[in-house]
Amino acid sequence: MRILLVERDQRLARCVAADLRRQGYEVDQAARGGEALRSCRQADMVLLDLSLPDLPGPHVCRDIRAIADVPVLALSGDRTEATRVRALRAGADDCLDKPFGFRELVARIEAIMRRAGAARPPETAPVPDLPVTTDAAARVARVGERELSLTEKEFDLLHLLVSRPGTVVSREEIMAKVWGAPWNSRSRTVDTHVGSLRKKLGHDEWIATVRGVGFRFAPTGHPAPAGPIEVPVRAGGSGRRAARPQKTAPLSVVLAS
Structure with a gap:
């Protein structure tokens, strides 16, 4: 299992990375949000410091979840509820306050990966080329x-x-x-x-x-949204047009003999 450790405190990062490697994990390290975004696709999990020098941690978390299907464990240094809430709303799977015990860190990693494994579909459709x-x-x-x-x-x-x-x-x-x-x-x-x-x-x-x-x-050439679509009212109109009902195919029933 490969972990991407994104931590601005290099002393802490070296200690955590060494302990994780002793537990059998492969560890890549980054100290900035931009590095994390370039490396997150190769990771099985991201440990994300929320106090990065270049980008706000919640923004990095949101962008990671947008471009990669990888769990994120946020690491918070200010130990406030507001920071934890922002991280979770940005897409983090969990948030751990610093300083933390290494055994708790590993336990949270294992718990997140169990949930991620249970929720992951067996196959993922390829993303089409987009304009x-x-x-x-x-x-x-x-x-x-x-x-x-x-x-x-x-x-x-x-x-x-x-x-x-x-x-x-x-x-x-x-x-x-x-x-x-x-x-x-x-x-x-x-x-x-x-x-x-x-x-x-x-x-x-x-x-x-x-x-x-x-x-x-849904750009041209890709499926249109299911369900009724709001149609903008032209100038001079008195209100929003009613959604057009969708036609449904006639239902046929086959009775087993």
């Missing part, structure tokens, strides 16, 4: 060869959607992972940013609105 690409480490998004000019939150939102093509991402999840806040049904923050992204992408239909749920990245 939009995002680089979490460089924080660059492109449509083909054209680089997009995005705000911080626009990039985070696009990266979340593009990393899960064809999957509906709820407004609640978007608010938690991009803004680190609970979703308010009266807020238009998510919708406003989606509208801005559609303009910058140049294709309104690439980010589909799934009524009552959230948004789905």
